[in-house]
Amino acid sequence: MHNAAVAFPPPDPRIAELARECLADLDGLIDLWIDVVGPIRRTYADRVPDADFRDSARHALEMLLRTVAQLPVPDHMAKVSERVGTRRARQGVPLEALLDAARLDFRVVWTALVRRAENRNMTHLVASAYYVWEAVERHVTGIMTAYQRTVLEMGRLADDERQMWFARLMDCDGRNPTVVGDTALALGFQISGEYLCAATAAQHGAALRQAATELRTAGVPVQQQALDSAVVLTAQLGPRTTARTVLGHLGDTPCGVSSTAGRLADVPRAVRLAITTARSLPADARGPRWLRESWLDVLVHHTSELAHDLVDDVLGGLDRPDVSDAEKERLLRTVHVHLTGNGAIADTAAAVYCHRNTVQHRFNRFCELTGRDVRRPEDAALIALALRARARRDGVADTG
Numbered sequence: 249m250h251n252a253a254v255a256f257p258p259p260d261p262r263i264a265e266l267a268r269e270c271l272a273d274l275d276g277l278i279d280l281w282i283d284v285v286g287p288i289r290r291t292y293a294d295r296v297p298d299a300d301f302r303d304s305a306r307h308a309l310e311m312l313l314r315t316v317a318q319l320p321v322p323d324h325m326a327k328v329s330e331r332v333g334t335r336r337a338r339q340g341v342p343l344e345a346l347l348d349a350a351r352l353d354f355r356v357v358w359t360a361l362v363r364r365a366e367n368r369n370m371t372h373l374v375a376s377a378y379y380v381w382e383a384v385e386r387h388v389t390g391i392m393t394a395y396q397r398t399v400l401e402m403g404r405l406a407d408d409e410r411q412m413w414f415a416r417l418m419d420c421d422g423r424n425p426t427v428v429g430d431t432a433l434a435l436g437f438q439i440s441g442e443y444l445c446a447a448t449a450a451q452h453g454a455a456l457r458q459a460a461t462e463l464r465t466a467g468v469p470v471q472q473q474a475l476d477s478a479v480v481l482t483a484q485l486g487p488r489t490t491a492r493t494v495l496g497h498l499g500d501t502p503c504g505v506s507s508t509a510g511r512l513a514d515v516p517r518a519v520r521l522a523i524t525t526a527r528s529l530p531a532d533a534r535g536p537r538w539l540r541e542s543w544l545d546v547l548v549h550h551t552s553e554l555a556h557d558l559v560d561d562v563l564g565g566l567d568r569p570d571v572s573d574a575e576k577e578r579l580l581r582t583v584h585v586h587l588t589g590n591g592a593i594a595d596t597a598a599a600v601y602c603h604r605n606t607v608q609h610r611f612n613r614f615c616e617l618t619g620r621d622v623r624r625p626e627d628a629a630l631i632a633l634a635l636r637a638r639a640r641r642d643g644v645a646d647t648g
Contacts, residue, residue, distance in 0.1 A: 267317035329390025422513035
């Protein structure tokens with residue numbers, strides 16, 4: 249059975265001597281490296297000044313040669329990998345190109361060592377090649393780690409800035425033109441664009457964040473963030489991004505969706521309505537729900553402290569001792585079916601499996617007990633609100 253941990257012999261002392269000789273010709277090695285890396289550098293030459301490029305090469309090659317020569321490496325030189333990775337990330341240099349350039353250090357250093365080695369030292373040189381390669385790989389790994397960390401930090405900073413501007417838009421309620429304009433620039437939104445706003449409870453935030461990521465990947469201007477104990481998504485609509493497109497990405501996420509906002513200044517109001525719609529959703533809600541489908545629930549939610557009084561005032565007559573539970577539920581079901589249908593007596597009768605005269609009789613009985621006539625528009629609106637409040641109070645999804 250082979251041992252997984254292979255013990256390499258220590259580097260040959262002659263390698264250290266050759267590396268010291270290379271250090272004496274450091275400028276020549278830098279010129280060689282710059283020439284070799286030229287084709288790669290052309291992809292980002294406009295982002296890294298020549299002086300910066302040469303200075304980084306000097307510190308990197310000197311650090312590698314000192315490591316191979318087993319000489320002390322000053323602290324500022326030991327951190328060259330981190331500095332290069334951080335700086336190139338901020339300069340927007342592609343990571344793949346950066347790593348390809350860094351790995352060329354091995355070719356340059358190895359070529360310099362080979363040129364200085366005599367034939368009798370070649371065997372020892374080849375046997376110690378791993379030592380040179382390890383030094384280069386540590387340098388490359390340090391660059392990659394610093395680059396990736398910097399990209400994450402830059403992403404967080406950019407996200408923090410986006411959230412700050414969206415929060416400022418909300419704070420000014422869209423009434424400050426300067427804030428609206430600056431928010432549009434920061435978020436990549438259009439001032440006169442059309443927007444769809446959705447909101448969900450915090451426990452469903454991951455699904456909304458995933459939808460935002462998918463939309464952003466598809467090139468849709470979108471902003472997602474936590475707000476007032478909810479998670480909010482605002483997407484700019486366009487010819488190829490309709491409300492249906494956004495709802496498709498929301499999938500089964502239970503969330504409230506406001507009416508579309510016709511301009512960026514209207515987004516704060518749309519966000520508040522979306523949050524209110526989300527908070528009025530029933531516990532078993534699945535998928536997005538439009539504000540226009542939820543106004544009764546929204547109104548009941550906003551008057552929650554009065555909901556109990558509303559139910560008692562409008563429906564309290566049904567609790568009289570001479571009204572049985574069966575009659576009470578029969579009346580409530582008939583009224584509910586009528587109010588949630590098209591308002592036609594014949595259709596209500598068909599839905600509750602009785603004659604239309606029976607429906608009329610039940611309406612009369614309901615009016616006798618409550619003082620509210622479901623056939624009068626004003627009373628009908630109040631009864632509809634009371635039924636919603638009763639359903640929320642009792643924790644049921646439907647009356648009857």
